[in-house]
Amino acid sequence: MVDKSAVGATDDAFTMPVERGKIREFARATMSSAPEYADDPVAPIPPTFLTTVSFWSPPGQSVFAKVKMDLRRLLHGGQEYVFHGPPPVAGTELTVQTRVEDIYEKEGRRGGVMTFVVTVTEFRDAAGILVAEARSTAIETGKPATKEDA
């Protein structure tokens, strides 16, 4: 069961180095052929690259631990990235913090309550300037997850 009192909860900020090899690996895995990702020593990050933040978040302190979602009933509903200028480049160190923005329920089409959990992650550069934001919507289904219920 999702714990609705988790709205407003944040995790502890941590740092994420943006690495050239990781950008090249991620671009290949997402089937990009752009030379900017593969060959530029100061490659920009691909639009969905910040999902790799999971490699840097300290174990056990994710806000999702506070939300208490059931992984077998978990669907990823949506994801948005906003860049306040050109995307961060290889060699940048980002400071990262996530908060639980909202938790709400909807009736699924086949019955069963679906719970939506919205988190926002902020990415700041060395000067403390907000350079990117990621907004994620996770869904806990009332029954085992199938997209037809969404």
Next chain:
Amino acid sequence: MTPTWDELSIGTECAPREYGPLTRTDIVRYQGASGDFNPIHHDDDFAQSAGYPTAFSVGMLQAGILASYATDWLGPRNVRAFGVQLREQVWPGDHLVCSGHVVARDDADRTVDLELVVTRVGGGAAITGTATFAVQ
């Protein structure tokens, strides 16, 4: 060549592009690159225990393919926003087609907004997306 501002108007389409068939290796490669090791995407026994016929692709893989399709068109350094909604699941063996077009132009900011979609060949929309790009 990346299109210029004068070459982009509302309705301008990016040529559709087919990807696939999506293999389990593609899925595992993405899981390694992204750090999302949910076994539901590579372990059939685990996927079946959750009620699925087999393991299925990571939603953020097809979202990432859609992002690559957009940045291959308008330039990796020009992206200012990218968002997706995950709709139909994608399965090993699926062929995917990415398409997209310009839906808005902001003269003051010199940005264009795109609507984007990943369609499963023989199926429906797997991912719908929006993006904003700065254009020279």
